[in-house]
Amino acid sequence: MLEVSNLEVVYHSVVLVLKGVSLRVPDGSVVALLGPNGAGKTTLLRAITGLLDIHDGAVTKGSTVLENEKGTHILHERRPEHIVPLGIGHVMEGRRIFPELTVEENLLAGGYALAGHKARTEAERYYERFPILRERRRQQAGYLSGGEQQMLAIARALMARPRLLLMDEPSLGLAPQVVEDVKTLIREINEDGVSVLLVEQNATMALELADYGYILENGRIVLDGPSEELREDTDIREFYLGLGEGGRRSYRDVKHYRRRKRWLS
Template structure:
């Protein structure tokens, strides 16, 4: 059937995941041979339903699997051309890999300023921290206004800005975003979209994990679709936006206006598209 097109990656990939298999608790197989690449300067989107393994893939990349008793049992992850399977997160962040975790995960008891400074933990020079701080505040003026207030008292949108700002404090080369639009109003989702573009325009590559496929595909250079721990589709953002199956399963737009019951019955079967 639909053979996944081999994506052409122009530049040297900044992040390359090759054929990894991830197992939780030594028994639960979550990723079954996933490969993915992010080239320098790209925005890459990763789509998929709940439980497809998107967050697990991010954990495998950032070294957070350990916290969840997960293990990479096969395959390799390399960041900046160097194999990074066994690196701890601290080292990866220092080398330029930052992430915005799902559900924001800001330090609610700390002030906004302290949250930002915690993001710059790996940065040694004070000058670099100040520069990063200026850039973040430029991007999110609201964080400067509320610098001294407790982070937990910010609104949801402001907390998301804080989470992104915190990740940018380490001046990353690659930024991983796990569902930045989660729980935000449509207007704020738009804002997040512009922000991701801005960040990318300033030279940071972005790997964007999203359920809001319309938003993600509209800004992504390339995208991958995950299902059941496998990558089932990949292509450029425009290609996938135009794809009939993607439109139906992820954008909620059917080709025909009205679906018959028989179509609904075959939905499950069709969804196992490239298997």
């Protein structure tokens, strides 16, 4: 189980982006993290896997703690190379495959911590699952379609056999049918016993997959609850699922608007 408590993150020592975020990913669950552009979703994932350094960011308060069968691990004090071996995988925003490397080299890069032959056996599993990756194994990954690149990025993250997978907008820029494929894949990954923290703009997809969801706005969690409840929440439906009148800028605005409406009536 992953537990983020009261996390504060600052970029360049001055820009406060996460303002005390708390969130839990229980073992075996899928948890959705939703929110508008710039809310701090990617920042939260970077804080968990130790990637803030390279973006000149730092955790200034709070903690990220992983509990697994090997004990309790304080993540925010560790370097990324010590976080992956704890069983955390990260599928980064915008796919971030190595376009110049072949499909196979990309996969093997994800299994760098495994011995050579083991990495190859592991890669075989993903060729079974994604025949297109086997077909293209000797081609540069940059020539794959967007959907294929996303599958490769996910397979690469799985190569290290994580117990917890952080996914940053895996559906971004994909055609509806491919989004369905990604959704099925996430479900399969979870059924294999991997917990998932899923960052998405596609709230409908995320809430269908997730057990629990959090809404992040402007560096703060403004709402959280079981996915079914969030799906039924009128304000969420209106603002995030596009099922209402729409037109309002944020969940917070919707709340203010409703309060005003209640006052007036």
